[in-house]
């Protein structure tokens with residue numbers, strides 16, 4: 587399954603920053619080094635609230 591890093595975000599689980607990763611186009615995770623925190627499905631997660639800065643790749647939100 588492809589995973590895509592979309593930028594840096596603040597993790598709602600532990601309150602620390604990490605890399606926001608979308609897996610399989612639907613599942614939002616935040617990666618802190620080797621630790622992954624699952625946040626939720628993309629339709630339930632407010633990415634604009636989590637993201638600190640966004641990469642200008644695609645504007646789909």
Ligand SMILES: [Zn+2]
Nearest residue numbers: 597599600623
């Ligand atoms: Zn976390």
